[in-house]
Amino acid sequence: xxxxxxxxxxxxxxxxxxxxxxxxxxxxxxxxxxxxxxxxxxxxxxxxxxxxxxxxxxxxxxxxxxxxxxxxxxxxxxxxxxxxxxxxxxxxxxxxxxxxxxxxxxxxxxxxxxxxxxxxxxxxxxxxxxxxxxxxxxxxxxxxxxxxxxxxxxxxxxxxxxxxxxxxxxxxxxxxxxxxxxxxxxxxxxxxxxxxxxxxxxxxxxxxxxxxxxxxxxxxxxxxxxxxxxxxxxxxxxxxxxxxxxxxxxxxxxxxxxxxxxxxxxxxxxxxxxxxxxxxxxxxxxxxxxxxxxxxxxxxxxxxxxxxxxxxxxxxxxxxxxxxxxxxxxxxxxxxxxxxxxxxxxxxxxxxxxxxxxxxxxxxxxxxxxxxxxxxxxxxxxxxxxxxxxxxxxxxxxxxxxxxxxxxxxxxxxxxxxxxxxxxxxxxxxxxxxxxxxxxxxxxxxxxxxxxxxxxxxxxxxxxxxxxxxxxxx
Amino acid sequence: xxxxxxxxxxxxxxxxxxxxxxxxxxxxxxxxxxxxxxxxxxxxxxxxxxxxxxxxxxxxxxxxxxxxxxxxxxxxxxxxxxxxxxxxxxxxxxxxxxxxxxxxxxxxxxxxxxxxxxxxxxxxxxxxxxxxxxxxxxxxxxxxxxxxxxxxxxxxxxxxxxxxxxxxxxxxxxxxxxxxxxxxxxxxxxxxxxxxxxxxxxxxxxxxxxxxxxxxxxxxxxxxxxxxxxxxxxxxxxxxxxxxxxxxxxxxxxxxxxxxxxxxxxxxxxxxxxxxxxxxxxxxxxxxxxxxxxxxxxxxxxxxxxxxxxxxxxxxxxxxxxxxxxxxxxxxxxxxxxxxxxxxxxxxxxxxxxxxxxxxxxxxxxxxxxxxxxxxxxxxxxxxxxxxxxxxxxxxxxxxxxxxxxxxxxxxxxxxxxxxxxxxxxxxxxxxxxxxxxxxxxxxxxxxxxxxxxxxxxxxxxxxxxxxxxxxxxxxxxxxxxxxxxxxxxxxxxxxxxxxxxxxxxxxxxxxxxxxxxxxxx
Numbered sequence: 001x002x003x004x005x006x007x008x009x010x011x012x013x014x015x016x017x018x019x020x021x022x023x024x025x026x027x028x029x030x031x032x033x034x035x036x037x038x039x040x041x042x043x044x045x046x047x048x049x050x051x052x053x054x055x056x057x058x059x060x061x062x063x064x065x066x067x068x069x070x071x072x073x074x075x076x077x078x079x080x081x082x083x084x085x086x087x088x089x090x091x092x093x094x095x096x097x098x099x100x101x102x103x104x105x106x107x108x109x110x111x112x113x114x115x116x117x118x119x120x121x122x123x124x125x126x127x128x129x130x131x132x133x134x135x136x137x138x139x140x141x142x143x144x145x146x147x148x149x150x151x152x153x154x155x156x157x158x159x160x161x162x163x164x165x166x167x168x169x170x171x172x173x174x175x176x177x178x179x180x181x182x183x184x185x186x187x188x189x190x191x192x193x194x195x196x197x198x199x200x201x202x203x204x205x206x207x208x209x210x211x212x213x214x215x216x217x218x219x220x221x222x223x224x225x226x227x228x229x230x231x232x233x234x235x236x237x238x239x240x241x242x243x244x245x246x247x248x249x250x251x252x253x254x255x256x257x258x259x260x261x262x263x264x265x266x267x268x269x270x271x272x273x274x275x276x277x278x279x280x281x282x283x284x285x286x287x288x289x290x291x292x293x294x295x296x297x298x299x300x301x302x303x304x305x306x307x308x309x310x311x312x313x314x315x316x317x318x319x320x321x322x323x324x325x326x327x328x329x330x331x332x333x334x335x336x337x338x339x340x341x342x343x344x345x346x347x348x349x350x351x352x353x354x355x356x357x358x359x360x361x362x363x364x365x366x367x368x369x370x371x372x373x374x375x376x377x378x379x380x381x382x383x384x385x386x387x388x389x390x391x392x393x394x395x396x397x398x399x400x401x402x403x404x405x406x407x408x409x410x411x412x413x414x415x416x417x418x419x420x421x422x423x424x425x426x427x428x429x430x431x432x433x434x435x436x437x438x439x440x441x442x443x444x445x446x447x448x449x450x451x452x453x454x455x456x457x458x459x460x461x462x463x464x465x466x467x468x469x470x471x472x473x474x
Numbered sequence: 475x476x477x478x479x480x481x482x483x484x485x486x487x488x489x490x491x492x493x494x495x496x497x498x499x500x501x502x503x504x505x506x507x508x509x510x511x512x513x514x515x516x517x518x519x520x521x522x523x524x525x526x527x528x529x530x531x532x533x534x535x536x537x538x539x540x541x542x543x544x545x546x547x548x549x550x551x552x553x554x555x556x557x558x559x560x561x562x563x564x565x566x567x568x569x570x571x572x573x574x575x576x577x578x579x580x581x582x583x584x585x586x587x588x589x590x591x592x593x594x595x596x597x598x599x600x601x602x603x604x605x606x607x608x609x610x611x612x613x614x615x616x617x618x619x620x621x622x623x624x625x626x627x628x629x630x631x632x633x634x635x636x637x638x639x640x641x642x643x644x645x646x647x648x649x650x651x652x653x654x655x656x657x658x659x660x661x662x663x664x665x666x667x668x669x670x671x672x673x674x675x676x677x678x679x680x681x682x683x684x685x686x687x688x689x690x691x692x693x694x695x696x697x698x699x700x701x702x703x704x705x706x707x708x709x710x711x712x713x714x715x716x717x718x719x720x721x722x723x724x725x726x727x728x729x730x731x732x733x734x735x736x737x738x739x740x741x742x743x744x745x746x747x748x749x750x751x752x753x754x755x756x757x758x759x760x761x762x763x764x765x766x767x768x769x770x771x772x773x774x775x776x777x778x779x780x781x782x783x784x785x786x787x788x789x790x791x792x793x794x795x796x797x798x799x800x801x802x803x804x805x806x807x808x809x810x811x812x813x814x815x816x817x818x819x820x821x822x823x824x825x826x827x828x829x830x831x832x833x834x835x836x837x838x839x840x841x842x843x844x845x846x847x848x849x850x851x852x853x854x855x856x857x858x859x860x861x862x863x864x865x866x867x868x869x870x871x872x873x874x875x876x877x878x879x880x881x882x883x884x885x886x887x888x889x890x891x892x893x894x895x896x897x898x899x900x901x902x903x904x905x906x907x908x909x910x911x912x913x914x915x916x917x918x919x920x921x922x923x924x925x926x927x928x929x930x931x932x933x934x935x936x937x938x939x940x941x942x943x944x945x946x947x948x949x950x951x952x953x954x955x956x957x958x959x960x961x962x963x964x965x966x967x968x969x970x971x972x973x974x975x976x977x978x979x980x981x982x983x984x985x986x987x988x989x990x991x992x993x994x995x996x
Contacts, residue, residue, distance in 0.1 A: 127854050128853050128854060128855050129854050215622075316979075316982050320986050337621070337651065337887045338621045338622060345975070346975045346976075347975065347979070352979075352983070368852070372894075378956055382956035382957070386958060435894060436954075437901060438904070438905055452906055467859045468829065469860035469862055473905055473908040474851040
């Protein structure tokens with residue numbers, strides 16, 4: 001599948017970038033011709049590197065539960081083994097349990113990959129939502145690929161802990177807002193409490209570029225009598241920017257290959273060059289079907305790929321085009337009507353996209369919704385079933401972990417329970433497609449980060465210390 | 475809830491869904507058991523004879539149900555829904571194999587062992603669930619078509635000179651898409667409030683139904699809504715202290731205008747006599763109130779409220795109209811409760827109440843009902859620091875009467891989410907250290923509890939005898955996300971469940987055009 005390939009390429013590219021970032025004076029790409037005597041100096045692709053480390057875990061065997069492996073597989077009376085932070089084995093009741101493993105009795109319970117939210121603003125629009133915390137939109141111009149969401153993320157946002165404990169969220173992408181056509185770089189985080197954002201950064205995950213079409217950019221700038229003030233203005237500014245980016249990329253590619261005078265550095269263009277090189281994945285806020293179709297053509301025009309349309313309220317109208325183009329749609333289950341471009345929302349959007357063979361993702365864009373993504377999937381599943389689209393629960397789980405992982409370029413690392421992948425696992429106290437179910441335990445890289453039965457495994461952010469309700473079950 | 479669609483917050487107009495800092499809403503509550511019991515004793519005749527002339531409500535329920543379930547016997551006045559799992563909505567747990575009997579738009583009986591009257595139209599609900607229709611405990615439904623399209627958004631009026639006098643009833647649009655969409659989600663009634671814009675007083679809210687006809691309003695001017703926390707502080711000029719002065723001044727101006735007009739203020743017997751028989755009337759039509767707005771009413775020069783706003787607060791002051799007060803912070807909750815020391819006739823209902831669990835005993839002792847957010851668990855603002863999903867469960871355990879509302883949420887379009895919220899509180903009950911609700915309590919919180927909060931529990935919200943026959947037959951447990959409404963009755967009349975969304979869905983059930991473009995597929 002195109003996405004798969006893209007994800008892998010992006011991951012490899014990012015890993016290359018990471019390596020380059022650690023040794024800033026080496027060229028990022030090797031030349032096929034005779035290298036210059038002194039390789040040209042270039043810039044780091046990873047100047048704020050991840051310092052995430054997996055927290056200590058123990059050899060763990062989760063046995064007896066219903067296991068959704070995240071790739072459509074299901075095991076009754078299943079076994080999941082976590083060792084050294086990784087998934088070591090997944091299978092049925094005959095799966096061998098290693099000597100010395102801590103056994104977790106999951107009978108009557110469900111075991112799934114950790115939930116991945118591809119669209120969150122935790123940290124850049126944190127709680128409390130006061131003006132001083134409003135750090136998600138650089139609303140000073142429509143083209144801001146120079147800003148990076150990670151430079152806004154406040155790790156003490158209490159929302160991270162709620163997403164963990166109530167939502168079973170183990171990985172999430174933090175995006176800039178949608179006021180701008182080019183909103184800036186997104187960042188993928190492991191959902192662990194930390195002092196710095198670098199300690200949360202998913203190691204090796206590619207960056208994303210937040211883009212937006214539709215009402216928001218044209219409203220924000222049109223109201224200031226600036227461009228863009230129309231949808232055609234949106235695309236015009238986009239195209240002019242991509243044309244500049246292509247030129248920038250040519251100059252830097254040439255310089256890094258052949259040396260000479262170092263081109264002028266442009267932080268925003270670095271991001272767009274990364275997109276055109278396939279290192280950085282485009283995450284595109286877009287509602288209307290017709291606009292998504294335009295954006296997919298624009299991507300072809302300039303030689304990039306849209307990883308996912310976010311919100312995509314009208315994705316069901318062009319599910320066939322999304323499939324043809326290998327573009328995911330990240331959607332709510334039933335949001336509609338808050339603005340004109342959300343007017344045609346339907347409850348069956350996710351199921352219809354899935355049914356057309358396109359890549360469907362459940363996303364939140366909300367500090368409350370992120371706590372109930374599994375319930376959004378349940379609503380979408382039921383809505384589909386009522387119109388004759390019968391999707392097994394274990395397949396629908398792909399919307400919550402495997403598909404977002406692929407669209408984030410981390411599908412080889414997490415998002416499903418496969419031997420060797422990250423030990424990002426949720427034990428649910430019942431069927432997670434039931435409203436009566438909550439996470440009982442959550443492991444991230446094999447470390448137990450939440451246990452509903454153990455208050456010492458319930459994180460409390462700095463902000464909530466000493467406040468009313470500190471440490472309460474939220 | 476804050477957060478979605480992160481662009482600049484919609485400043486100015488809008489449903490004010492997600493103001494930074496949480497939005498205040500109020501709920502009006504009927505003050506007390508005395509008033510409630512008066513209302514409960516009232517069994518009104520089927521309210522609108524004209525309803526039968528509207529499309530969709532044209533036939534008797536029996537005839538329409540017949541098309542769904544039965545072999546179409548003759549239309550009957552009496553309908554019995556049999557064999558389903560019946561939940562009354564009064565806090566009791568569901569009953570297997572129950573029967574619900576409806577006659578002339580009202581509930582006759584519901585439960586196990588209820589006899590099917592001779593000649594009744596029988597609807598077999600075996601394998602289904604039967605409940606009262608969902609009541610949106612706090613909402614803006616019917617006031618908005620598209621939030622961000624100002625011309626369709628009648629929630630607040632930032633450029634109006636009026637505040638308390640604003641009355642949402644004539645602004646309710648029974649054909650708003652949200653009405654049809656939420657009706658399909660099993661919501662049959664809603665408490666609808668305006669939002670504040672230039673004063674702490676938002677104006678007067680209504681109770682409506684979600685029927686497919688043009689008569690939406692069940693009770694106009696059911697309550698006054700006031701902001702009494704962070705939002706109120708903003709509207710009052712910047713501080714809670716200013717908000718308190720503004721509130722007291724307003725009620726004193728109301729007292730003065732009632733004096734000058736010769737209208738008696740005060741409670742007791744006079745108040746009770748006025749209740750019930752006059753509350754649906756515009757103030758100008760209440761006998762003896764004409765003087766409030768007449769030219770002969772002299773007011774002092776130093777008033778702040780317009781004459782209409784002051785007059786609108788007279789029934790609040792006199793306890794003839796509920797006052798829904800939006801508060802979140804524990805200290806603000808206690809301040810709101812203490813208003814009755816100064817204005818003893820106020821009939822309060824608290825709305826929001828995120829920190830209510832920390833002062834639950836005080837709320838219970840005051841006997842004031844609460845309409846609370848169910849799932850708020852983040853310190854979205856400094857007035858919600860103690861937020862937890864255990865809030866409602868803990869308040870209820872302390873003896874507070876609590877309903878679920880949508881406060882600072884999707885209250886104009888998504889009140890259908892109420893049952894998901896209720897289901898989550900059942901989930902919370904299973905978590906160590908948390909306090910949730912039983913299943914029956916959770917259903918009560920979205921059916922009879924909101925009706926009771928506005929003093930109308932005797933009229934709708936449960937399947938107890940005499941209530942309006944707002945009944946939903948579900949294809950499964952109604953608190954489960956996977957369940958859906960199959961039959962919706964409002965006042966005993968079967969409702970259409972199709973809407974723009976179902977039509978769009980059907981048009982795009984298969985992608986790609988056929989021989990003609992999608993536009994030809996209707």
